[in-house]
Amino acid sequence: xxxxxxxxxxxxxxxxxxxxxxxxxxxxxxxxxxxxxxxxxxxxxxxxxxxxxxxx
Numbered sequence: 001x002x003x004x005x006x007x008x009x010x011x012x013x014x015x016x017x018x019x020x021x022x023x024x025x026x027x028x029x030x031x032x033x034x035x036x037x038x039x040x041x042x043x044x045x046x047x048x049x050x051x052x053x054x055x056x
Contacts, residue, residue, distance in 0.1 A: 019038050019042050020037060020038065037056065
């Protein structure tokens with residue numbers, strides 16, 4: 001594998017957002033606050049209605 005491909009893979013990993021509660025991979029964020037991100041399980045636990053959140 002070329003070095004460029006490996007660098008791009010690592011960049012993608014760094015850009016991946018994490019859940020603010022459990023540090024897992026984030027799927028949702030609060031509307032208007034993209035820095036508040038949540039994984040699917042934590043979003044269900046805290047918000048009950050996923051309609052209040054935006055999907056990343």
